[in-house]
Amino acid sequence: MTGRIKLKYNATPTAREKAYHLWLIDTHPCACGCGAVSGVVHHPLTRHPEQRWRRDHEFVVPMHGLCHMRLHQEGSERGSGVDYAGLAFRLRARGYEEGIL
Ligand SMILES: [Zn+2]
Numbered sequence: 001m002t003g004r005i006k007l008k009y010n011a012t013p014t015a016r017e018k019a020y021h022l023w024l025i026d027t028h029p030c031a032c033g034c035g036a037v038s039g040v041v042h043h044p045l046t047r048h049p050e051q052r053w054r055r056d057h058e059f060v061v062p063m064h065g066l067c068h069m070r071l072h073q074e075g076s077e078r079g080s081g082v083d084y085a086g087l088a089f090r091l092r093a094r095g096y097e098e099g100i101l
């Protein structure tokens, strides 16, 4: 995972990042812990040291659409009791292990 030349933030996920998002949605339930099937990915707002920029497409968590909407309406991941950034980091590691990323 080193040596990748990709310095600029791209608003659109690459094909590889999109495949990773679909894999997350297909294989993981909603990150909020509700147990619902995921339908979207959320970019945690909390920075992680390995995160390249605020909306890094490798740092995402799968979520159910309604839970995702609620998270944004509430406006804060803090107080949710869920470590979305930590989860995004662990999922990303698995994505690399599985050869998806
Ligand atoms: Zn949920």
Ligand SMILES: [Zn+2]
Binding pocket: 041, 042, 043, 068, 072
């Ligand atoms: Zn989101």
